[in-house]
Amino acid sequence: MAFHARVPDFLGLGLLLDNAAPWMGLAVPALLLLAVASRSRTSLVVLLIPVFTWLVIFGPAIVPLSWSAPRTGAATLTLSSQNIKAGTGGAAQSALELAEDGSDVIALQELDAGSAQRVSTALEDVYPHHFVVGTVGVWSKYPLTNSQPLELGLGWKRALSTQVDAASGSLRLYVIHAASARPNDHVDRDEMLRQLAAVVQADPEENMMAVGDFNATSTDRAFKKISSILDEPNQDDGLLGFTWPRSPFPMMRLDHVLVRGLEVTSNTNVEAGPSDHLAVQTVVNLPGQ
Structure with missing residues (x-):
């Protein structure tokens, strides 16, 4: 538990242990x-070592x-993000259910052919602003400016950045659907x-969120590169989310919300649509409030 990130990634062992x-x-x-x-007092004392190690980590x-x-401040922003699972035909259903949960911004990953348009049609009355790049997209009640696709070395684009300009403050938003991760791949x-x-x-922007399906858990050594720069808030009710x-039942946290310069007042998982991923939903105080 304490040194899993130092185990060489031979035959995928490092990824599995992480x-x-x-x-x-x-x-x-x-x-x-x-x-x-064993009726051994020494064994009971030694057992405290893994218990203490787990609690510390x-x-x-x-x-x-x-x-x-x-x-909660006078002005907040609620953002929801979900991998909607390509092929289910449930992108619009997920988007509508996340909208009903009070989301101001909805980020979706693993969009397939036609699903982005169906989401835009379903949300156009309340979420008129959107930006879609490949399999990722964001729909917002507030204007989106300076929107850019991100390749991130993949050879095709499945990430984006945009500025969410709410009346009471703005923030930089990154949405990513990272490539799949398997042992030795x-x-x-x-x-x-x-x-x-x-x-x-x-990025010089002080107020920032990065969300999406990172295909990495919080303990993955590759995820440490981004989690060392941005902070991941705990869950409202505790546990690992x-x-x-x-x-x-969920066994891994592949979907994350990372922030910089923003106060997180709520962070939880919610069910939406037929996806095999739970959605993540986060509320932040807008800057200056």
Whole structure:
């Protein structure tokens, strides 16, 4: 648990250990049973080592945000993001359900042929501003300016940046659908995350959000490149906020919201549409409020 990121990525072992790191704590109950069966006080004392290690590494991330979240300001922005799963035909359904949840900005990933247009048609009355690049798109109640596609070394574009100009303040928004990651096949994803980190670091904008399907967990060594620059808020009700797979139960958090210069008052997962990913929904105080 403590040194998983230092294990060489030989035959995909590093990737597997990185993503399994939080689940290693499940070994503690089994070790406890063995310690009790052995009737050894020394075993019980030694058992404190993995318990303490897990709490030090993952404990801060499972503390409920609601315990320390700043007070909601006079002007806020609610952003929702989801990988809608290509081929389900559910992009518009996801968008409408996220709109009903009170979203001001909706970011979608894994858009397939025709789905972006269906989303725009479904949302046009309330979300007249949108920008779509390849398989990613953003729909907003507020004007979007300085919108740009991002290649991030992939050879085709599945990321974007835009400025969300609300009446009470603006922020820079990055939306990404990182390349897939599998053992011995995650070079493209690693490069996209590396280049995203470089772009974000060079961006002088003080108020920023980066959202989407990063195809990386918070403990993935490739994700550290971007999470060392931007902050990921805890979940409202605590725990690690796993988003995939939606059924039978989430086991990994591949979908993230990262911020800089913004106060996060709420951060949670919500169900929307037929996707195999849960959506992430975050509320921030607009700058200057």
